[in-house]
Amino acid sequence: MRIIAITNQKGGCGKTTTSVNLAASLAANGRKVLLVDIDPQAHATLGLNIKSYFSIYNVLSKITHQKAKLEDIIQNVSPDFDIAPSSIILSTLEQELAGEIGRESRLWDTLNNFKVNYDYILIDCPPNLGILTINAIRAADEVIIPVEASRFSLEGMDQLLSIVNLVRDRLNHIVDTKILVTNFDSRLAHSFKMLEKIKSDFRDRLLSNIIHVNVKLKEAQNQGTHIFNFDKYSRGAKDYYSLSREIITQETSPENTGKTESAPFRKTEPKPIAVLERKMNEILKKELPKLTEVIFSVFAPDAKDVYIAGEFNNWKLEDSNRMLSNNGTWSKKLNLTSGKYRYRFVIDGKWIEDTSNPLREINPYGSVDSLIEIDINK
Template identity: 55%
Template sequence: MEIFAIANQKGGCGKTTTATNLAAALALNGKKTLLVDLDPQAHASLGLGVEKEIGIYDCLSKISKNKCSLGDIIVNIGPNFDLAPSNIMLSTLDQELSDEIGRESRLFDILKEAAGPYDLCLIDCPPNLGLLTVNAIRAADSLIIPVEASRFSVDGVKRLVEIVDLVRERLNHPVDYRVLVNNFDSRLRHSFKILNKIKETFGAKVFNTIVHINVKIKEAQSMAQTIFTFDKYSRGSKDYFSLSREIISGEEAIVDKISQQMKKIVQKKAREFAPVTFEFSTEGVNSVFVVGDFNNWTLNDDAKLDKVDGVWKKRLNLKPGAYKYRLVVDGKWQEDPGNPNAEKNPFGELDSLLSVKQ
């Protein structure tokens, strides 16, 4: 399970919007996705129409009277899309765990146990850099940092990246991060100016996908829906679908690279061998084997010929070289009658000769 934390201490930059709609897009792509609402304000849960007394607090807390495991709180939102909801109780966790050893790894421990059924997990962080956000960074493989094209502050993101560095050093957990430009208004020159500044500052860390300002996004939230069920032809749907493809194709690119390497190795190996077909045709025979230098004269299933249209055949891939071999027909050893090249062996019988060229 790959885990993404959607974090930025700045409120209103689009964390919750991204968490819910990206989770829905990933699920649409067939990825089994878990969305963890880690904000005591529970905007992601409420935005999906989920209001529960039991939530992620009861998994993270050690003293909750409803103490339970992640599986007990999961709410199914749609195909491939599950939610671990939150509620206001989560705001007490910071204080409750203040003396606990390993308090930064509570979420990491819980998600490790729940990894089984999910391909991907998104964590919606609260708008601060407290214990909950540190837990999310500790649990995540990668951070998605939404920034607004209208009100972007480099310093805010730099503070967050400092925390990422701290988690790497103190907890020995490397986390990558990517920046997502949100609320982009293509009618404003100002938006383009800020976009350039973001790209100058973060370079390749910026997602190619940009989320445009789109009123349908707000409307969907007020109707407790994702943008895909609310209006799948909206600009917002297109943008979040494109973001999901960018995230998934990142994964596919790695798999592709590995399979290309494998292909090259197999092709190289294949060039070292040449295919040779042994054939034998006589009526009333039950089994034929071919044994020789190339298989250490071993009589096993790999040496057995198959009967195809009345002819016994075996194709072997052999390295170039000179070989001696014999056939074993119904248990009796003999030379290959189809091969005129043969020489006497020390027992006075004939070994067939084979020369394999590249």
């Protein structure tokens, strides 16, 4: 089994597009593939039209009351292609793991105890270098870093590679790192210049196949499917199919067992554990999602029991989500990170929307959820 994390802290460079379509093309080659979505934005999950109240959060969290096993949350996408879905509540895991020993190995532990046999496990990472990304790198044998040819810069690459080195030095876990050029526009001279620069900077780390700009890839995502279900004759399908062939030809190479070390990007001296621990703490401190206090309230003078339930608390009706009454106005303070959340009030067992909030959306079950959007930078 090969475990490949698709990661780059830069947003929008093609991580999810690559995870989804590489998974689909490996499956089209007869390989059994599981895509694990560990991005709280859940773009892979949503982009494949997967709906589930259980997610990888229920597998990785130790404090959730709705604990699940990885095999319990897996859903089938298409033949030989399964997904372990994500959800916005996964963002709270960063906080939960902040002070825990072994926090970087939670996903690795899960995959080690996982009994279902897949040829490939791909991991779609969030656009940051927080604990979820570190978990992915720690769990993976290989890392693919998508780099956009259109706006390539080395900014941030050092930080990402220092995490790979950190995992190597601290956990003695060797990860083979490859660069994938994405969004290549052959109409622009600029793209070719960038490709040359990437080649000279990364040489043998560069995957030979590149992914061209192809609007069909975006359209497939918007239609809730992968490119082979949407337009298998498109340039995007061809590119990802060729990439999957390149990955498959490396199957017998000892390099991909993750047990032998290929030349690192930068030779670093092994560092004492304390130094590495401090560095990991520094990175985590910077990357931990910032929270903001939000007060929810609803006027229900005759109610006896009121809860706030939403994507931020996994829709759980438990004591921590109970609202308090003051002269008939029930309220509850929650600390939330940036994101868009659906929620409802549950008044004496009845699920109702927040009538004081004009933002709302029909949910997959046909009823209405209220919506709140938090941007901690505002």
